[in-house]
Amino acid sequence: xxxxxxxxxxxxxxxxxxxxxxxxxxxxxxxxxxxxxxxxxxxxxxxxxxxxxxxxxxxxxxxxxxxxxxxxxxxxxxxxxxxxxxxxxxxxxxxxxxxxxxxxxxxxxxxxxxxxxxxxxxxxxxxxxxxxxxxxxxxxxxxxxxxxxxxxxxxxxxxxxxxxxxxxxxxxxxxxxxxxxxxxxxxxxxxxxxxxxxxxxxxxxxxxxxxxxxxxxxxxxxxx
Amino acid sequence: xxxxxxxxxxxxxxxxxxxxxxxxxxxxxxxxxxxxxxxxxxxxxxxxxxxxxxxxxxxxxxxxxxxxxxxxxxxxxxxxxxxxxxxxxxxxxxxxxxxxxxxxxxxxxxxxxxxxxxxxxxxxxxxxxxxxxxxxxxxxxxxxxxxxxxxxxxxxxxxxxxxxxxxxxxxxxxxxxxxxxxxxxxxxxxxxxxxxxxxxxxxxxxxxxxxxxxxxxxxxxxxxxxxxxxxxxxxxxxxxxxxxxxxxxxxxxxxxxxxxxxxxxxxxxxxxxxxxxxxxxxxxxxxxxxxxxxxxxxxxxxxxxxxxxxxxxxxxxxxxxxxxxxxxxxxxxxxxxxxxxxxxxxxxxxxxxxxxxxxxxxxxxxxxxxxxxxxxxxxxxxxxxxxxxxxxxxxxxxxxxxxxxxxxxxxxxxxxxxxx
Numbered sequence: 073x074x075x076x077x078x079x080x081x082x083x084x085x086x087x088x089x090x091x092x093x094x095x096x097x098x099x100x101x102x103x104x105x106x107x108x109x110x111x112x113x114x115x116x117x118x119x120x121x122x123x124x125x126x127x128x129x130x131x132x133x134x135x136x137x138x139x140x141x142x143x144x145x146x147x148x149x150x151x152x153x154x155x156x157x158x159x160x161x162x163x164x165x166x167x168x169x170x171x172x173x174x175x176x177x178x179x180x181x182x183x184x185x186x187x188x189x190x191x192x193x194x195x196x197x198x199x200x201x202x203x204x205x206x207x208x209x210x211x212x213x214x215x216x217x218x219x220x221x222x223x224x225x226x227x228x229x230x231x232x233x234x235x236x237x238x239x240x241x242x243x244x245x246x247x248x249x250x251x252x253x254x255x256x257x258x259x260x261x262x263x264x265x266x267x268x269x270x271x272x273x274x275x276x277x278x279x280x281x282x283x284x285x286x287x288x289x290x291x292x293x294x295x296x
Numbered sequence: 297x298x299x300x301x302x303x304x305x306x307x308x309x310x311x312x313x314x315x316x317x318x319x320x321x322x323x324x325x326x327x328x329x330x331x332x333x334x335x336x337x338x339x340x341x342x343x344x345x346x347x348x349x350x351x352x353x354x355x356x357x358x359x360x361x362x363x364x365x366x367x368x369x370x371x372x373x374x375x376x377x378x379x380x381x382x383x384x385x386x387x388x389x390x391x392x393x394x395x396x397x398x399x400x401x402x403x404x405x406x407x408x409x410x411x412x413x414x415x416x417x418x419x420x421x422x423x424x425x426x427x428x429x430x431x432x433x434x435x436x437x438x439x440x441x442x443x444x445x446x447x448x449x450x451x452x453x454x455x456x457x458x459x460x461x462x463x464x465x466x467x468x469x470x471x472x473x474x475x476x477x478x479x480x481x482x483x484x485x486x487x488x489x490x491x492x493x494x495x496x497x498x499x500x501x502x503x504x505x506x507x508x509x510x511x512x513x514x515x516x517x518x519x520x521x522x523x524x525x526x527x528x529x530x531x532x533x534x535x536x537x538x539x540x541x542x543x544x545x546x547x548x549x550x551x552x553x554x555x556x557x558x559x560x561x562x563x564x565x566x567x568x569x570x571x572x573x574x575x576x577x578x579x580x581x582x583x584x585x586x587x588x589x590x591x592x593x594x595x596x597x598x599x600x601x602x603x604x605x606x607x608x609x610x611x612x613x614x615x616x617x618x619x620x621x622x623x624x625x626x627x628x629x630x631x632x633x634x635x636x637x638x639x640x641x642x643x644x645x646x647x648x649x650x651x652x653x654x655x656x657x658x659x660x661x662x663x664x665x666x667x668x669x670x671x672x673x674x675x676x677x678x679x680x681x682x683x684x685x686x687x688x689x690x691x692x693x694x695x696x697x698x699x700x701x702x703x704x705x706x707x708x709x710x711x712x713x714x715x716x
Contacts, residue, residue, distance in 0.1 A: 123710045128619060149623045156621020163713060167616045171313045181620045183302045229620065241713070 075140065076237050076269040077102040077125060082134035084120060094120050095132070096292040102237065105267040107259065109280040112289035118273050119241055121289070125271065126159060126239055127151040139236055156185050160230025164242040167226060168214035174201075174225050175210050182232045193232075200228040204258060220251035227258060238262070240272040244279060256282060303626060306617075307633045310606065317602050318638060324598035325642025325693065326649060329685045332588035333650025336681050338657060339584040341674035343577050349508060352449045354566055355539035356548045359396070359555055362562040366390045399535035402559055411542050411551060416443045418537040419524040425517075426488040426496065427479045434475060434515040436489065438524025441470075447541040456483050457503020467523055469499040473506040474514030489517075489527070497527050508664075592692050595642075599696035603635055607704045614704055615712035628705035635697020636690065643689030647682050 082098040085091060094117045102108055112118045123129040125136065127143065130151070136144045138158060143151065168177045175197055182193040201207040204224045209217055214225065223243060230238050238259075244252035256279055262268045263284075272283070280286050288295045311318045365387045371377055396402065399417060406415035419438035424431040441459035444450035451459055454470060462468050471481060481487055483501055490496045499519065506513055519527075525534050540555075542548055548565035555563040567574070607614070614627055658675040 119714060123714070126619075129710050149625065152618070152621050152623035152626075155619070161619050163619075167612065167619070167713070169613050169616060171309050180302070180617075184299060184621050184626075186299050 074104045075101040076104050076106075076138070077271070078137040078140070079121075079125065080135040080137070082121070082124060082132055082136070084117075084124065084129075084132040094292050095124070098134070098292075098294055100287060100294060102269050102271055104269060105263060107263040107270045107284045108272070108287060109283040109285070110271070110273045110287045110289060111275070111277070111280050114275075116289045117292045118289050122239060122241055122271070122273050126161065127155050156181055157233055158236040160233070160235040160238040162223065162226050162230050162238065162240040162243040164245040168222055168229075170213070170215040173211050173213055174206075174217065177214050177225060178229045178232055181229060185233055197228070197232060200231050204228055220247055220254065223247060223251065223255055224258070227255070231262070235268075237269040237271060240270070240274075242274055243272060244274065244276055252276065252279065299626075303630050304633055307630050307637065310610065310630070311634055311637060314606065317606070321599045321602040321638045322642035322645065324595035325592075325639055325689050326646040328588075328591040328595035328692075329643050329646025329689050330649035330653060331591050332688070333647060333681055333685050334653040334657070335588055336584050337650070337654045337675050337677065338673070339580055340678070340681075341676040343580055344676060345670060345674040347577060350570060351566065353453065353507065354570065355448065356542045356545055356566045357540040357552045357555065357563050358569070359402075359538040359540065359559075359561050359563045360536060361392060361394055361396055363389045363392065363394070394536050395530070395534050396536065396538065396561060398533075399538065400533055403535075403538055406538070406540055406555075411544065411547055413541045413543050414443060414447045415538055415540045416440055416447065417521060417535040418539060419521055419528070419534065420536050421524060421528055422492055423517075423527070424490045425475055425479060426490055431490065432475065432478065432515075434472075434489075434517060436469070436517045436519055436524060436527070438521040439518050440521055441518070448539070453505055453507050454503050455506045459503075461502040462518065462520060465500060465502045466520075467497075467499050468502040468519065469523075470503040470505045470518040471501050472513040472516040473504050474510060475517065476501075476504050478514070491527060491529075493529075495527070495529065499523070588688075592688055596692040596696040599635055599638055599693055600700060603631060603697055603700040604703075606634070607631060607700050610704075611707065611712050614707050615709040618707070618709040619713065624705040627707075628701045631701035631704050632694075632697050635693050635701070639689050639693025639697075640686075642693075643686045646689065647685055650682075650685070 078101045079098050082095055083093070084095040086094055098121060110118045110122065120129070124132050127136075127138075130148070134144065135142060138154060143154060146154070168174075169180070172180070175194070178197040178200065179193050182188060182196065183190075188196070198207060198210070201210060204227060206221055206224050206228070209221060209225065214222065217225070223246075227238075227243075240259075243259075244255050247255065259270055259272070260282070263270055270283075272279075274280055286296070369382075369384050369387065371382050371384060403415050403417055406412050417440070421436050421438075423434055423436045425434050426432075439450075441450065441462045445459045455473065457470065459470075462470050469487065471487065476482065479487065481501055483503060485501050486498050487501055488496055488498050505516065505518060507516070521535075522532075525532060528534065540551075542551060545566060549567060552563040552565040552568075555561065617627055617630075618624070654675045654677065657673050660673050662670060662673045664670065
């Protein structure tokens with residue numbers, strides 16, 4: 073089966089304030105088009121795992137494969153490029169650049185990638201906005217829109233480079249149930265219609281139950 | 297690969313949203329550069345004015361016959377006393393003539409040398425100015441007025457009349473302003489002078505000379521070479537001094553040595569004669585640069601501070617940029633380019649302000665007896681100062697921006713994102 077993301081024997085230690093074994097021999101795969109969620113109690117290491125999978129945290133032992141290619145031990149610059157091209161991010165707190173307009177925020181990763189012309193990028197960005205029903209926000213500043221809207225803008229930004237996988241760190245953690253549903257439906261739709269892989273860390277059981285697969289973690293280990 | 301358009305765009309938005317802080321940081325640089333330009337232009341202007349006061353009218357090499365005792369006294373030539381210790385009391389200077397032997401061929405020879413801009417003869421003599429029964433001691437120098445003007449700016453120091461008038465008037469004299477004042481003389485009057493030998497000679501005053509050095513102006517007069525020869529009762533080849541101006545002042549010392557050896561005369565170069573001027577100039581320059589440097593360092597700390605603050609405020613932005621695929625280097629360049637924009641904009645404004653300041657100073661009246669040619673404060677408009685100024689602005693902002701941007705480069709996005 074075609075796996076998008078694969079982790080083999082991932083171990084991580086926190087060295088401060090005390091030596092602490094956070095992640096213990098983690099092994100799992102995310103298949104193409106799979107919508108997976110990671111659940112677990114606070115402190116079980118699920119966010120830590122996500123940031124390792126995201127390539128932002130490089131301080132771990134083990135092997136990480138993206139599109140069947142080993143990426144552990146790559147240089148920071150090439151990891152930045154991978155993140156830019158293959159991974160989309162949605163955080164708990166929207167994390168938009170507040171001084172930039174919505175459109176600019178969405179276009180930023182594509183401009184950084186630099187594979188398309190400005191017109192093409194703008195066209196893509198507007199398509200994504202339409203898909204998420206927020207095209208009316210186009211020229212607003214990111215600081216002037218509501219929380220639910222921000223999260224949708226963040227999703228649009230995550231999609232702009234057509235990544236292999238989208239990762240979310242409690243993307244609905246800060247939203248009311250209406251907006252949570254909204255975000256879930258968007259994810260579900262992406263997974264179904266565009267065969268996009270998704271990996272979401274969440275506390276929300278309802279949210280997790282509706283995903284294809286739940287990965288449960290406890291004390292730094294994957295239980296199911 | 298660095299995508300400059302997008303990086304500069306981010307830098308621009310950061311700077312524009314914090315326009316007040318940006319302006320303050322840029323003004324720091326502007327102030328530093330403007331002060332540097334003003335200071336250095338004014339100081340070097342003053343310096344060169346003071347130097348010109350002496351150096352312009354001083355020949356690069358002054359050739360004359362020194363009156364001095366013989367280095368070898370006759371007794372040392374005796375074989376008999378060769379091994380004894382001889383003491384000679386009351387040594388007199390060697391009897392030699394003041395005139396330079398073969399002066400005219402030497403002048404010709406010097407004028408044909410490719411390093412020499414001009415070599416001109418002078419006749420120096422001590423005289424008395426006679427006013428009724430009073431005799432005032434003084435000097436008269438026979439010159440070629442037009443050549444003196446050409447080579448030694450003689451014209452600048454003639455405050456009434458002109459060197460041409462002297463050349464065109466037989467038995468004319470340019471009298472020192474101090475002498476003229478003492479004897480209540482002015483242009484058109486006659487003055488009687490007496491040589492040391494006692495010959496009395498009437499001269500017509502065609503102009504007033506003022507060097508700015510009062511002691512000199514109280515004794516000095518100038519006349520034509522021919523008139524000087526007549527006064528002294530000497531013939532046409534009587535020349536006491538040769539003044540040489542070179543194209544390159546730095547070759548004065550070796551050239552003077554060469555003349556001494558070749559013609560067996562005394563030749564003094566300008567550096568030896570005026571060593572104190574060099575010292576004064578270099579110390580004044582040192583002070584100017586020390587003050588300017590301090591100002592720019594202070595401006596640099598301002599930029600450092602503001603960028604540091606900006607980076608703390610933009611922690612989230614930095615984390616996002618890194619999360620969506622900007623490398624540490626990209627982030628560093630974003631903040632470096634902000635520093636450089638502040639430096640370049642502030643620097644150019646500083647050059648402009650400096651230019652305006654110096655132009656204003658240049659119009660402020662500054663009149664002094666000592667400097668008849670100066671009417672306003674002197675400013676040295678040297679393009680090099682502007683070049684150094686902008687380079688300095690860019691370098692100092694580079695260093696001020698480097699440390700904070702290095703910090704931004706190293707920020708760990710996971711810590712920021714998880715810390716919220």
